[in-house]
């Protein structure tokens with residue numbers, strides 16, 4: 001896979017703008033991409049993560065609409081990641097980046113504890129057949145990883161069209177999380193799948209949650225346990 005790296009070099013997009021006019025620019029390199037350090041430093045603007053960002057409809061809409069925040073897309077399909085980064089480059093968005101990653105491990109690998117302001121998980125693959133439900137993204141392990149990377153005031157925003165998956169999300173978050181209002185006063189663009197469902201006259205199920213302190217310490221302990229060499 002050709003990786004993407006953010007570097008403070010001259011822009012390769014032909015605009016001639018350099019690091020002074022644009023804090024970051026992309027160059028397509030084979031290095032493993034990482035989250036820009038500046039996005040994780042103390043005092044950095046809130047970081048938002050779109051997990052399963054597909055080709056970036058929501059990520060790009062958010063990055064364009066909120067230039068003072070940073071937006072990271074995590075997506076398991078390389079072709080979608082590359083497509084997403086090509087669009088970011090074309091639009092000259094310095095505050096967005098997509099990285100290939102899969103499942104809860106990607107959160108732990110890419111992001112330090114308490115670094116994320118909002119974690120969006122929109123229309124994760126529903127795997128509606130009961131025998132396939134184990135393949136779902138939102139599991140206890142994913143929620144533990146989410147609680148770890150969220151800031152103490154951070155929010156997890158879950159959206160799905162699948163009633164059974166939604167019930168599962170409610171059950172899994174009944175303890176250790178508290179529900180907060182979905183409407184937080186911010187106008188967000190619809191995701192690609194949300195647009196499709198809205199066009200069909202369907203309303204997705206939505207859940208906004210904040211981890212309770214107890215949940216955060218448990219997930220820290222859980223992470224310590226799995227990271228310790230035997």
Ligand SMILES: C[S@@+](CC[C@H](N)C(=O)[O-])C[C@H]1O[C@@H](n2cnc3c(N)ncnc32)[C@H](O)[C@@H]1O
Nearest residue numbers: 052054075076101102103122123125191192193
């Ligand atoms: C149904 S699409 C939804 C896309 C987008 N969030 C939206 O609302 O339009 C689910 C996306 O999540 C990605 N995905 C599924 N499972 C994943 C996993 N375990 N880790 C990372 N990405 C995953 C898929 O490749 C796909 O792009």
